[in-house]
Amino acid sequence: MLVYTFDNTLDGLLSAVFDSFYYHEMPNDLLTAGDAIPLFCDRIHEVHTDEDKSKRVWKGLENKLSYIGLSIITISFLSEERDKNYALFSYICKAFKNPNKISIEKNFSDPDVLLCTQTYRRVCYEAKRMKQFLRFQQAKDGTYLGVIHPDHNVLPLIIDHFKDRFNDQCFLIFDAKRKYGYYYDKEEASRITFSEGETLPFDNETGKMNSDILSDNDKLFQDLWKTYFKAICIKERLNPKKQAGDMPRRYWKYMTEKQN
Amino acid sequence: MLTESTIEKLRILAESAKYDVSCSSSGTVRSGKKGMVGNTVGGVGICHSFADDGRCISLLKVMLTNYCMYDCAYCINRRSNDIKRATLSVSELEEIVMEFYRRNYIEGLFLSSGVVRNPDYTMERLVRIAQDLRTIHRFNGYIHLKSIPGASRELIKKAGLYADRMSVNIEIPKEESLKLLAPEKDHKSVFEPMGFIREGVLENKEDKKHLKHVPRFVPAGQSTQMIVGATPETDKDILLLSSALYNQPTMRRVYYSGYVSVNTYDSRLPVLKQPPLVRENRLYQADWLLRFYHFNVNEIVDETHTNLDLDVDPKLAWALRHPEQFPVDINKDDYERILRVPGIGVKSALQIVNSRRFNRITSYHLKKMGVVMKKAKYFITCGELTNMFSGPTIGINEIHPERLRPLLLSDKQKKEINDRKQLSFDFDA
Numbered sequence A: 001m002l003v004y005t006f007d008n009t010l011d012g013l014l015s016a017v018f019d020s021f022y023y024h025e026m027p028n029d030l031l032t033a034g035d036a037i038p039l040f041c042d043r044i045h046e047v048h049t050d051e052d053k054s055k056r057v058w059k060g061l062e063n064k065l066s067y068i069g070l071s072i073i074t075i076s077f078l079s080e081e082r083d084k085n086y087a088l089f090s091y092i093c094k095a096f097k098n099p100n101k102i103s104i105e106k107n108f109s110d111p112d113v114l115l116c117t118q119t120y121r122r123v124c125y126e127a128k129r130m131k132q133f134l135r136f137q138q139a140k141d142g143t144y145l146g147v148i149h150p151d152h153n154v155l156p157l158i159i160d161h162f163k164d165r166f167n168d169q170c171f172l173i174f175d176a177k178r179k180y181g182y183y184y185d186k187e188e189a190s191r192i193t194f195s196e197g198e199t200l201p202f203d204n205e206t207g208k209m210n211s212d213i214l215s216d217n218d219k220l221f222q223d224l225w226k227t228y229f230k231a232i233c234i235k236e237r238l239n240p241k242k243q244a245g246d247m248p249r250r251y252w253k254y255m256t257e258k259q260n
Numbered sequence B: 001m002l003t004e005s006t007i008e009k010l011r012i013l014a015e016s017a018k019y020d021v022s023c024s025s026s027g028t029v030r031s032g033k034k035g036m037v038g039n040t041v042g043g044v045g046i047c048h049s050f051a052d053d054g055r056c057i058s059l060l061k062v063m064l065t066n067y068c069m070y071d072c073a074y075c076i077n078r079r080s081n082d083i084k085r086a087t088l089s090v091s092e093l094e095e096i097v098m099e100f101y102r103r104n105y106i107e108g109l110f111l112s113s114g115v116v117r118n119p120d121y122t123m124e125r126l127v128r129i130a131q132d133l134r135t136i137h138r139f140n141g142y143i144h145l146k147s148i149p150g151a152s153r154e155l156i157k158k159a160g161l162y163a164d165r166m167s168v169n170i171e172i173p174k175e176e177s178l179k180l181l182a183p184e185k186d187h188k189s190v191f192e193p194m195g196f197i198r199e200g201v202l203e204n205k206e207d208k209k210h211l212k213h214v215p216r217f218v219p220a221g222q223s224t225q226m227i228v229g230a231t232p233e234t235d236k237d238i239l240l241l242s243s244a245l246y247n248q249p250t251m252r253r254v255y256y257s258g259y260v261s262v263n264t265y266d267s268r269l270p271v272l273k274q275p276p277l278v279r280e281n282r283l284y285q286a287d288w289l290l291r292f293y294h295f296n297v298n299e300i301v302d303e304t305h306t307n308l309d310l311d312v313d314p315k316l317a318w319a320l321r322h323p324e325q326f327p328v329d330i331n332k333d334d335y336e337r338i339l340r341v342p343g344i345g346v347k348s349a350l351q352i353v354n355s356r357r358f359n360r361i362t363s364y365h366l367k368k369m370g371v372v373m374k375k376a377k378y379f380i381t382c383g384e385l386t387n388m389f390s391g392p393t394i395g396i397n398e399i400h401p402e403r404l405r406p407l408l409l410s411d412k413q414k415k416e417i418n419d420r421k422q423l424s425f426d427f428d429a
Helices: A010-022 A051-064 A067-077 A082-097 A111-133 A155-165 A218-231 A240-246 A249-254 B004-017 B090-102 B119-135 B153-162 B175-181 B187-210 B235-247 B277-292 B314-321 B335-339 B346-355 B363-369 B401-407 B411-428
Strands: A002-006 A029-032 A043-046 A136-138 A144-148 A171-175 A180-184 A189-192 B059-063 B108-112 B142-146 B165-167 B222-228 B251-258
Touching: A002 A010, A010 A051, A010 A067, A010 A082, A029 A082, A051 A067, A051 A082, A067 A082, A067 A111, A082 A111, A111 A155, A111 A249, A111 B363, A136 A218, A155 A171, A155 A180, A218 B004, A218 B090, B004 B059, B004 B090, B059 B090, B090 B108, B090 B119, B108 B119, B119 B142, B119 B153, B142 B153, B153 B165, B153 B187, B187 B222, B222 B235, B222 B277, B235 B251, B235 B277, B251 B277, B277 B314, B314 B401, B335 B346, B346 B363
Parallel strands: A002 A029, A002 A043, A144 A171, B059 B108, B108 B142, B142 B165, B165 B222, B222 B251
Antiparallel strands: A136 A144, A171 A180, A180 A189
């Protein structure tokens, strides 16, 4: 049994594909450095991430896959479900080996293609949900803050949407799970992190902005929104199951209308 | 400046507006502009929240005022109802919209109003708010304006320049029923504004062919709504009207609103313990068949089937009535026929026709793709179902529709049907 290990980056994954073709061998599994090595492992090949290799692989892929097919690779990688790495690896290999004129990404009867496509859809779906459920609070200096806690690393996918929509307001969107965020200053968005020991401007549990920096009328708009949320419901049609299906409970903790 | 009293007003006016179903922010793509706030994303739009009744909250759905000079029996805001009345000032409403939007609470505004003085007076105030939002507040998000029945052509043409979508509610599908419940309204006052909107959009389209810069006119088209269960109309009446509306250009959505007994004292209306939610759901399913599944309205309802089957969905009901159309061969038949198989949706049908160019599709693949095999297996043949080792195919033509039907019901449904039977049996005895 042959196992490849890589450094858990997309460049690393593409380099692994390069190595696989270079040595004319197909590994039985693709693990990240530090994973437990399976029992009957004969040989481990450690993939060195090399940007030249990954670029070459990507260029080749551009000839083999459509825009969507390429997005399936980049976006499903953001899922951070690392057990899907091998499926993604095989998907890329199959794209190169595909003798057909029709691109492999359309073959949903192939388990790897189907799995990657489904992961891609799940990540896109969560990105959409973050566009839906993110709530901004305004600080005294006019900056808006939104805190999210997504299952997948979707922040890079949604930042353009918010840049386009709120191009005249400064805002910070922070991923509380991965501890990084993007700050937009009306010109461009830059990635930021809070260093160890620095006090966060918000409560990690509720996502509420600290009261000393919250703008004066923000409370009023939060109350208005909560009132509206209650008023718009038709009591005769209560349907908590549908509500929880469309708006899963795990997102509620940072949503204004669901906070007390 | 907003105060505590605004909260109370918003509460009253939201409660008055909530029986309007439409809330979608779909149908138009417009990216952000420098110096303006907002964009619209198109596709299916964005729902920002879901209320406790499971309905989506995409737009700020609110009435400018719930004072109304009409006395329509089905409406909560009718003149003779003793409810709290309120009116939002223009500046209050505009501030709420802008601040809500900036906090990512909403996609935009869905503004409607009770009719005060006369339709034109009311319509003019709605148009003014849309105009202010676009020109003063530089709002680039979604605006859905209700067009007041009976409003003039000029005002509708003006409203269309600022709104993304407009709607006029039909409410009651047959004119004689409408006359009974809302003596002050008629179908002309509904269909005329609809015609104005359509005219405007078509003119706009024509202008675009010849001129370089043409302002947008209701880019997301129009929608309408019908109340279900308040009047004796059958599903056939409702669906025939929907289908006729969809055949007109610019009509994007018809909404169905299960009647909620709001005015229980009015003897012209039925007293319902529960809104007809199942019937409403079946109508939406039928609506989907019309819009996405290439069904013709006559295939869903006809002279002998004037109402939709409440126990099974309309697609399955159609399939049970037409065993001669099955089985469908997943590997050979064209997309249209695969789309008609119960348990296969648009997404799976597309996946099937794409994948079968590579290899034969078997029931294992179908299951993986998300096809509901519990239903679909009686209506298809694919790779291994015709395999000589797996025994003879058992499909709709072998079992016969009347014996297949109970197999497709859930245990809960069977129990309900059984209870109903027992109840009627007791009466007979």
